[in-house]
Amino acid sequence: MANNQNFDTIAIHAGQAFDPTTGAVIPPIYQTSTYVQDGIGNLRGGYEYSRGGNPTRTVLETLLAALEGGKHGLSFASGLAAEDTILRAILQPGDHVVLGNDVYGGTHRLINKVHAAWSVQNTTVEMSDLTAVEAAIRPETKILWVETPSNPLMKISDIAALAEIAHRHGIVAIVDNTFASPALQHPLDFGADVVVHSTTKYLGGHSDVLGGALIINDDELYEKAQFLQFAAGPVSAPLDAWLTVRGIKTLSVRMERHCKNAQAIAEYLDGHPAIEQVFYPGLPGHPGHELAAKQMSGFGGMISVAFAGGAAAARLFAESMHLFQLAESLGGVESLVNYPSEMTHASVRGTELEVPDNIVRLSVGIEDVDDLIADLASALPRG
Structure with missing residues (x-):
């Protein structure tokens, strides 16, 4: 080659x-x-x-x-x-x-x-x-x-x-x-x-x-x-x-859509009254934003969010969507939602790596972003 x-x-x-x-x-x-x-x-x-x-x-x-x-x-x-x-x-x-x-x-x-x-x-x-x-x-x-x-x-x-x-x-x-x-x-x-x-x-x-x-x-x-x-x-x-x-073979074109969708969703979630913090390097307020822009050509398709309502709000959100399916793993063409505290990171509970129980992780897929945002909106607390 x-x-x-x-x-x-x-x-x-x-x-x-x-x-x-x-x-x-x-x-x-x-x-x-x-x-x-x-x-x-x-x-x-x-x-x-x-x-x-x-x-x-x-x-x-x-x-x-x-x-x-x-x-x-x-x-x-x-x-x-x-x-x-x-x-x-x-x-x-x-x-x-x-x-x-x-x-x-x-x-x-x-x-x-x-x-x-x-x-x-x-x-x-x-x-x-x-x-x-x-x-x-x-x-x-x-x-x-x-x-x-x-x-x-x-x-x-x-x-x-x-x-x-x-x-x-x-x-x-x-x-x-x-x-x-x-x-x-x-x-x-x-x-x-x-x-x-x-x-x-x-x-x-x-x-x-x-x-x-x-x-x-x-x-x-x-x-x-x-x-x-x-x-x-x-x-x-x-x-x-x-x-x-x-x-x-399709990695590059998939990553373009993952990044585009994730950026739009991170911006939608950022500042929502139900959300305490959005963890996405594509947001200017992320502490690693400038470094990510330097060593990456895109900000990726993964987002984590901390819920102001604590564990109960996070769990309810994770279990209330349809396009974002509740499952472990990430990086597929379909969108997934994960509750790390009891799923991917259950093995580190009680250690210095313990994930806060108000955190939900999103693997943003390549579906239409308007449909994904509508799915998120339906699961977020109103008012």
Whole structure:
């Protein structure tokens, strides 16, 4: 894929040459577990067994790397499988991770519960406070884990500044780019070492596939992660890889509509008497607005709102809409509403990452924005 091609072209063509046998424009799904060898150890195309490699997964991994402007891509069965792999590729018992105080609850659970059992330590910190971030780093710190925009409070972290801190201390800067997607943000361009995605979200884009990804530039770290992908087996299945590739083809045009709709909805909600605060980086009053405008090409499709009426008002709102369907996950073409305190972030209740119970998270889809606003209006308290 030519280096001078633009993002929209890359999304449609990178790694996706037509099938040489039939001329099919779309590469086929290689729904196979194993491959015939031309003599012992003489592999066709390097494929031996689909845990180690599959042509459909190769297409996706090539595409993922191209989308993020990275050297290597790896595809996994879920976002958490990707996260677990990169953590194990870097960490040893006794090592330490610094992560934001507003990360996805599943990420915190993985580090704080699963890896903690193997003596991995962690510290959560406000990522916008660079002094606090640097103070949290210890001699045994190996990873600085950044999520921007964050889930669910839409905090914006300065990737370049955080990567500089990480590198000054000899640690790996990992950025979860799920909320922005590579259509809006390229963390590697700002100095990140690794990008992680839940491809379930905007990359797949249709709420019909589960997946995760790592994009890595460093050859040695890539080899470690690739070995764990093979040895532990958390790989994406051929159909899942194919569906993700199909979704990525429309990523750019989808993100344009997600951003446009979310901006209109954030402006509608901002100042509503029932709403205490709107968390959306596209609003000029958002504390990360200027930084988001600098490191993102759009403000995304995710909004969180805090209700003045507390938990009761938030729960009633979440359960009262029709187009915004009550469900976990995000990034699909359809709009979803989520109550983080008891859904996506239930695992962090009682910790410093606990989400206030008056918060509702909206994943704004690509429906007609007037219909979406009408749905919101029908659920908001009147008067």
